[in-house]
Amino acid sequence: MDDTWRTSAVGLVLARPPRLLGTEPFFMEFIAGIEERLAAHGRSVLLHVVAHHDAEIAAYRRWARQRLVDAVVLVNPSVDDARPAVLRDLRLPVVVAGEPTGDNPAVRRDDAGSMRAALAHLVGLGHRRVARISGPDALLHTRTRTAALLTAAAESAVDAVVVAGDYSAESGARLTTGLLDGPDPPTAIIYDNDLMAVAGLHAVTELGHRVPRDVSLIAWDDSSLCRLASPALTTMSLDVHSFGESVGESVLRLVTGESVPQRWCATETVVVRGTTGPPR
Amino acid sequence: MSSRSVVLDAIRAAGTISRVGLIRATGFTAPTISTLVRKLINEDLVVETGHAKSTGGKRRVLLQLNHASRYAVGVHLDHGVITYALTNLGGTVVARISRPGAGAQEPAVVVARIATEIAALIDGVGVERDRILGVGLVFPGPVNATRGMGGPPDVGLAPAMRQWNGFPLGAALEQVTALPVALDNDATAAASGEHWTGGFGTATSAAALYMGTGIGAGLVVNGSTYRGPSGNVGELGHVCVSADGPRCWCGARGCVEALAGPAAVVAAARSEPATARAVGFTPGVRRPSVVADFAAISRAARRGEPHALALLERSARHVGVAARTLANLMDLEVLVLTGPSLATAGSVYLPIVRHELRACFARGTHTVDVRLSRSAATASAIGAAALVLESELVPPGHGPRPPEQVPGRRVRLTESAG
Numbered sequence: 005m006d007d008t009w010r011t012s013a014v015g016l017v018l019a020r021p022p023r024l025l026g027t028e029p030f031f032m033e034f035i036a037g038i039e040e041r042l043a044a045h046g047r048s049v050l051l052h053v054v055a056h057h058d059a060e061i062a063a064y065r066r067w068a069r070q071r072l073v074d075a076v077v078l079v080n081p082s083v084d085d086a087r088p089a090v091l092r093d094l095r096l097p098v099v100v101a102g103e104p105t106g107d108n109p110a111v112r113r114d115d116a117g118s119m120r121a122a123l124a125h126l127v128g129l130g131h132r133r134v135a136r137i138s139g140p141d142a143l144l145h146t147r148t149r150t151a152a153l154l155t156a157a158a159e160s161a162v163d164a165v166v167v168a169g170d171y172s173a174e175s176g177a178r179l180t181t182g183l184l185d186g187p188d189p190p191t192a193i194i195y196d197n198d199l200m201a202v203a204g205l206h207a208v209t210e211l212g213h214r215v216p217r218d219v220s221l222i223a224w225d226d227s228s229l230c231r232l233a234s235p236a237l238t239t240m241s242l243d244v245h246s247f248g249e250s251v252g253e254s255v256l257r258l259v260t261g262e263s264v265p266q267r268w269c270a271t272e273t274v275v276v277r278g279t280t281g282p283p284r
Numbered sequence: 285m286s287s288r289s290v291v292l293d294a295i296r297a298a299g300t301i302s303r304v305g306l307i308r309a310t311g312f313t314a315p316t317i318s319t320l321v322r323k324l325i326n327e328d329l330v331v332e333t334g335h336a337k338s339t340g341g342k343r344r345v346l347l348q349l350n351h352a353s354r355y356a357v358g359v360h361l362d363h364g365v366i367t368y369a370l371t372n373l374g375g376t377v378v379a380r381i382s383r384p385g386a387g388a389q390e391p392a393v394v395v396a397r398i399a400t401e402i403a404a405l406i407d408g409v410g411v412e413r414d415r416i417l418g419v420g421l422v423f424p425g426p427v428n429a430t431r432g433m434g435g436p437p438d439v440g441l442a443p444a445m446r447q448w449n450g451f452p453l454g455a456a457l458e459q460v461t462a463l464p465v466a467l468d469n470d471a472t473a474a475a476s477g478e479h480w481t482g483g484f485g486t487a488t489s490a491a492a493l494y495m496g497t498g499i500g501a502g503l504v505v506n507g508s509t510y511r512g513p514s515g516n517v518g519e520l521g522h523v524c525v526s527a528d529g530p531r532c533w534c535g536a537r538g539c540v541e542a543l544a545g546p547a548a549v550v551a552a553a554r555s556e557p558a559t560a561r562a563v564g565f566t567p568g569v570r571r572p573s574v575v576a577d578f579a580a581i582s583r584a585a586r587r588g589e590p591h592a593l594a595l596l597e598r599s600a601r602h603v604g605v606a607a608r609t610l611a612n613l614m615d616l617e618v619l620v621l622t623g624p625s626l627a628t629a630g631s632v633y634l635p636i637v638r639h640e641l642r643a644c645f646a647r648g649t650h651t652v653d654v655r656l657s658r659s660a661a662t663a664s665a666i667g668a669a670a671l672v673l674e675s676e677l678v679p680p681g682h683g684p685r686p687p688e689q690v691p692g693r694r695v696r697l698t699e700s701a702g
Contacts, residue, residue: 013381015408032627032661036579039382043572050408051380066410073408228631228656245583 013050014042014255015073015096017060019080020053021170029198029227030244031079034101037248038077041256049077061090068094075259077251081105082142099254099264101247103144109264111250115145116152118240118272119194122222123156123164125238125274126192129282131220133163135190137179137200141168146196153194165190169200176200177207184211184219191283192220198227201237205279216281226275235278242272287312291320292677295330295347296374302336302344321347328353329373349373354417354676355409357402357463358669360470360662361386361423362497363444364573366398368405369665375480375673379409380662385573391451399460417676418464420668421457422473423448424498426515431455431467434515439535442498466671468511470494470664471518474622475502476509477667478657480674487617492657493520493607493637495625496664497574499541501610521545523606544602546578546625549595553581559591575624582628593632600633604640611644611652622657623664630656 016038018031031051038049050073054060064087067073075097078087081104088105091098104110126134136153139146150166157164167183169175176195180203183190195201201223208215215221215235223230223239230237250267257264274280294309295301301309306317324330331350335343351374360367364385370378383401386394398421406416425441428434431454435441441449458465468476471494484490484504492502499521503510511517521541522534529538542548553559560567563584571577584592607619621630621637634656641652657663 036628036661040576043382043384043576046384048381048383050405052409053376053378063408063410067408070407072404228634231631232634232656 012047013073014038014047014075014077014259015050015052015063015067016077016079017052017054017063019055019057019060021055029229030225033227033244034248034251037245037250038252038255039248040245041249041252045256047256047259057087061087064090064094064096068096075099075255077101077255078105078108081144082140083144083147097258099251099258101251103148104266109254109258109266111247111254111267111269113145113242113247113269114271115148118242119149119152120156121272121274122194122240123153123160123162125276125280126194126220126222127160127162129192129220129280131162131192131283133188133190134165134192134194135183136164136166136194137169137176137183137196137204138166139169139171139196149196163188163190169196171197171199173199173203176203180204180207181211184208184213190219192222192280194222194224196224198223198225198229198237198239201239202229202233205233205237215279217284220281220283221279222274223279230277233279238277238280239275240272241275242269287316288320288323289677291317292324292329292349295324296349296677300333300346300348302346304344306347351376354415355406355411356417356669356672357405357419358473358665358667358672359398359402359419359421360473360664360668361394361398361421362470362573362575363387363424364497364575366394366401367662367665368401369662369669370405370409370411371666371669371673373673373677375477375666375670377659377662377666379405380665381405386445386448388447391448391453392456395453395456396460398457402461402463416463418466418672419457419461420466420468420473420671421453422468422470422664422668422671423453424470424496424500426469427454427467428515436534439533443533444497464672466668466675468668468671469500469502469515469518470496470667471500471520471623472502472509472511472515473667473671474657474663475504475518475620475667476674477659477663477670478502478620478622479504479507479509480670481659481666483620483655483657484618487653489614489616490618490620491518491610491614491616492620492622492663493603493610493626494623494663495546495603495621495629495633496623497546497625499545499603499606502667503614505614518610520606520610523609525602525605540602540606544599547574549581549599550574550577552595553577553592556591559589559595562589562591578625579628582625582632585629585632596629596632597636600636601640603633604637607637608640608644611641611646615646616644616652617650618653618655620655620657622660624661626656627660630660 078100081102098108100108100110223237226239226241230239254264333348351372354373358369367382369380425433432451433448454467474494475492490504494500501518501520522539524538525540526538530542532539532542581592638654
């Protein structure tokens with residue numbers, strides 16, 4: 005057995021504002037999936053949480069200098085992303101979790117198809133005024149989902165508005181209240197993650213509305229939080245663990261010098277629970 | 285030492301607080317606060333962070349902990365996996381890694397590996413050595429008098445960890461890391477970590493129900509972690525739920541861990557061919573740990589596999605009965621479900637345990653609030669780091685107060701400058 009992990013760790017830096025304490029359930033499940041694949045080969049995931057992309061890039065430079073990791077999993081690819089070029093200069097092999105950047109191998113999610121499925125569920129129930137509380141607008145997958153929603157809504161003659169949150173419970177609650185207190189409140193809201201949706205559900209209840217009678221809610225990233233909410237949240241069923249396993253598989257091929265195919269996660273389907281129904 | 289840590293603790297618990305707020309929160313005089321705060325700022329432990337909202341008159345400077353000024357390392361040593369967490373002064377996880385477990389290796393070999401892995405973790409985060417306060421090391425068993433792992437004298441530790449009986453773990457790790465080392469039981473540490481990060485709120489009687497390889501519990505009473513005279517507190521896994529039940533490794537009969545713990549659930553799944561297939565168990569192929577096998581069962585249940593779900597629900601009912609015993613003995617107000625096995629299966633266990641606790645004896649007076657931990661997967665390693673932070677930040681003889689409980693917080697919100 006090796007004395008240290010200097011030749012057997014894969015790095016993953018999570019850049020998030022300090023007030024989003026800890027890591028949300030999504031990333032722990034995602035990392036567990038990667039670890040499941042790597043552990044069989046004695047490899048591990050080094051998770052490092054930093055406040056912003058500059059600190060993330062500093063971590064990559066440090067790791068390259070120390071030869072501490074032999075590959076990096078890049079998460080949350082974003083608009084004008086400086087990270088891929090830095091990683092290329094540092095000669096750190098990369099697997100992107102999400103939309104590919106440069107010629108790096110990627111494990112992609114069908115964000116457009118999944119968003120169309122979410123909207124189709126609501127349209128099928130009769131909703132014509134739909135809102136979405138998204139993740140940060142600088143993230144590529146946020147933009148992909150937004151474009152897919154607006155296109156599909158136009159095709160179905162549905163009014164759709166998108167407001168940008170930051171994945172925090174606080175933003176989910178605040179934006180939900182704003183939408184429902186505004187003129188022409190939506191009859192359904194789609195959330196880009198679980199934390200914002202659970203907080204949104206509480207906010208709706210506090211305003212004296214009933215779910216799903218007054219407003220329907222769909223969460224993203226099915227987690228324990230969604231299943232344990234009351235009523236349990238209807239969610240888009242990304243299998244986060246197997247997303248992580250696919251990334252782990254790509255990382256293993258990358259570090260052993262094999263060719264790495266682009267992988268896709270299955271298009272998410274709607275898991276109907278207690279928060280979606282026909283509009284009043 | 286003690287007045288300094290009283291002030292540090294008040295600042296930590298308040299989040300942000302002014303010097304006037306500190307005078308009210310600690311009862312110290314203005315010159316004492318002024319001197320202590322100046323020292324803490326010189327030591328880089330506290331920073332000034334802007335001004336309180338003005339209500340007329342002079343605006344007050346707010347103080348907060350400088351979270352990036354010091355760090356602590358938490359290590360959870362187990363048979364199947366060793367988990368490391370590096371936290372900042374505020375207890376927030378900055379880095380985390382899981383490495384292969386202790387297995388059947390010689391303790392001295394494992395300790396040497398832990399030391400190099402700690403060093404690599406510190407290097408990876410880019411923190412100078414002198415900013416590391418120490419190492420918290422926790423494991424599935426009580427701490428014995430020679431700062432090693434203990435257990436019942438006739439059987440010692442759980443079978444997987446037997447080679448650690450009698451090994452002076454604390455001294456050995458201090459020698460190779462050259463850092464102070466604090467030791468604790470892993471379930472107790474999970475409870476301390478939960479308290480430190482505010483997961484118990486202001487409850488006077490709270491517990492963490494820990495499920496990893498086995499089952500345990502940690503207790504926080506009146507704001508302090510309760511360890512008992514010998515560290516053998518909260519052995520929830522050895523609560524009897526069936527007087528004629530199977531023999532447990534500890535020597536007794538009918539322990540909830542023997543009947544319904546993760547290892548028992550995994551064994552049951554392996555013994556039923558239909559369940560084993562549904563879960564993806566291949567005969568002869570084993571995952572590195574009971575926890576990993578148990579996680580596979582949890583994921584199968586989440587996919588809607590009825591056999592896997594039935595096994596977990598049966599286990600959850602037994603665990604719920606044991607939890608009710610704990611609630612009745614301790615007059616519990618809060619029970620947090622935590623540990624790697626509940627990180628994956630928590631959504632099955634929570635409603636069942638909650639239902640069972642509706643029958644607790646105190647129900648006429650108060651309910652028991654049952655929650656899932658926000659950091660169930662890494663709870664013990666985070667709690668291990670919190671042990672180190674506590675020794676630096678909390679006055680001796682006090683328990684740490686959870687965030688938002690001390691007067692300082694209220695003072696800040698209602699403070700007038702008049």
